Amino acid sequence: MNNAKRHSIIWGARLAIIVALLIAWQISIEHSRIAAFFLGSPKKIGETLVEWFTTGSIYKHLGITLMETMLSFLIGTGFALILGLWLALNDMCAAIFDPFIKGLNSMPRLIMAPIFAVWFGLGIWSKVALGVTLVFFVVFFNVFQGIREVSPVLIANAKMLGASRQQLVRRVYIPSALSWVFSSLHLSVGLAFVGAVIGEYLGSSAGVGYLILEAEGTFDIETVLAGVILLTTCALILDFAITLFENSLLKWQGK
Amino acid sequence: MTLAVARAMVRGGEALTIMTPTSDAGSRANALDLRGITCTFPPSGKGEKPYTAVRDVNLTLADGEFVAIVGPTGCGKSTLLNVAAGLLPANTGDVRIFGQPLIGINDRAGYMFQAECLLPWLTARRNVAFGLELRGVDTAEATRRADAWLARVGLSGFEDRYPKQLSGGMKKRVALAQVLVMEPKILLMDEPFSALDIQTRQLMENELLDMWSADKKSVFFVTHDLEEAISLADRVVVMSSGPATTPVAEFNVDIPRPRDVTEIVQSPQYLDLHRRIWEILKKEVLKSYERGKTVAAS
C-alpha cells in the first residue's frame, strides 16, 4: 500500500518534470527566433513522431535498426562465447593471443566504420560488423574472466561426481560463462544498438540513424530530435526488456 | 599399518595408544591405503619457502571401516582427503584403492567438500540429480532418486530452491545428498556437519550411521569435533600440528553398535576415550596456536 503510494509519487514527479520542461521549451521558442532555430519546436517534434507512426513510414527504418542491433548482439556474443571459452580453457593459447586481443580492444573501433562500409557495403552488414566489434570484447572479457574464476571446488566436485572433460565443459563451464554473458547483457545490447545507429549515421541508405543524418543535411532540427527521442525510447525499452528477462532467468543469482 | 601404529606409539608419548587388529586383514584389501604421503605446496610468492603440509603420512581405511580424523586447524586434513580423492597428486608416496594404485580421480569415492560446492544455477533437486545425469541415468529416474535423498536429509519441500535461497546448513545437507545418491563405496567427508545446529547435526549423524551400517561403506570423516569423532567412528586418528603433519596417535572406539549419538556421550567408555584423546589433541592444538602467534609476530 505504502509502496504503491511511493510508486505513484515517483512517477507523478517524473511526468511533471517532463511536462514542465516541454512547456518551458515551447514558451522559450515562441519568444526567441534563435531558440527556435537551435532547439526546434516540441510541438513539431511531436507531430513528426505522430506522423511517422500513423503513416507507418518509420517502421521500415526502425525495423532495420533493430535488426542490426539484434544481429550484432547475437553474432558478437556467439563469437565471444566460443573464443572466451576456448582461450580460458587453454592456457597456452591464452598466453599467445593475449597481446592481440588487448591490442584489438584498445583500437578505436568507430574509425573502422568506413572500412566496414568498403568491406561489407552500405547495407546492414557493415553496421552489424561495427556492432559486433563493440559487443564482442565486452562479452569476451566477461566470459574469459568468468571461466577463469569458476570456483575450483565446483570443478573438483563435478569431477568427483564423474564428469568427463566434455561434460565439465557442457555442464559447468558453459552455464557459468552464460551467467557472465547475462551479467553484461545491459552493456552489450546497449553497445549493439549504439553500433547500429552510429554505423547508419556514418553512411547508409536506411535506418533511424540514416533519417537523422538526412535531416541534419537540411538543418531539419525537429526531425533530428524526433529521431533522437525515438532512439532513446527504444534503448529504454530494450533495457527494460532485458531486466524482465534477467528476472525470469536468473532466479538462482538471488537478490 | 603396523608402521603407522608404531610411529603413533612413539609420537603419542605417554598416551596409551590402542592398536587396531588389522594384521589379519591381509586377505581383504583395504578400501584406502595412504603410504608415505608427502605434500609440498609451491611458495606462494617470491622470497617464500615451499610449504610441506603433510609429511610421510601412513593411513589406512579398512573395507567397511569408519575412521575419524581430528587435528588442529590448518594441519592438512583436507589436503589428505584431496590426495585420497585423486584431486591432488602427492609429491611422494602412493595411494591404493582396494589394493589398486590410484590413477587420476578416485571413482570409487564420494567426496563431501568442506567448502561450498553446489552448482549455483541448478535447483536443489537438479544438484542432487547432477551426478546421476552425468552417469547417464535418465532424467525421470534421476529426479526420483534425488527427491528420495532430499527427503532423507530432511529437505522435502525445498527441491526447487536454488542454493542462494538455502541456509548454510541446508546447503550442506543438499551436498550430502548429492554425494550419497551416487552410492559410493568410499566416503570422504570434510567437516560435513559443522554448519548444522546440534539437533539437525545429530539427526544427520544418525542418518549417516544408518546408511553406513546398511551398506557397509568405508568412511574417512574429518572433523574438529571430538565428540562427533568418538560417537561416529571405529577409530579416531589424531594429526599433529602443521607443518609436516603426520598422525600422532590412533584410538579404537570399542563402544558397541548400533550407537545413538544422542545417548553415547553419557557412557563411561565415551568419557574415558574423550579424556585420553583430548589430552593429545590439546597439545597439538596449543602447538599450532603458539606457532600461529610466532608467525604473526615475526
Ligand SMILES: Nc1ncnc2c1ncn2[C@@H]1O[C@H](COP(=O)(O)OP(=O)(O)OP(=O)(O)O)[C@@H](O)[C@H]1O
Ligand atoms: N593450494 C595450496 N597452496 C599453498 N598452501 C596450501 C594449499 N592448500 C593448503 N595449503 C596449506 O596447507 C596446510 C593444510 O591445509 P588444509 O586445508 O589441508 O588444512 P585442514 O587441516 O583441512 O584445516 P581446517 O581444519 O582449517 O580445514 C595449511 O597450512 C594451508 O595453508
Ligand SMILES: [Mg+2]
Ligand atoms: Mg580443511
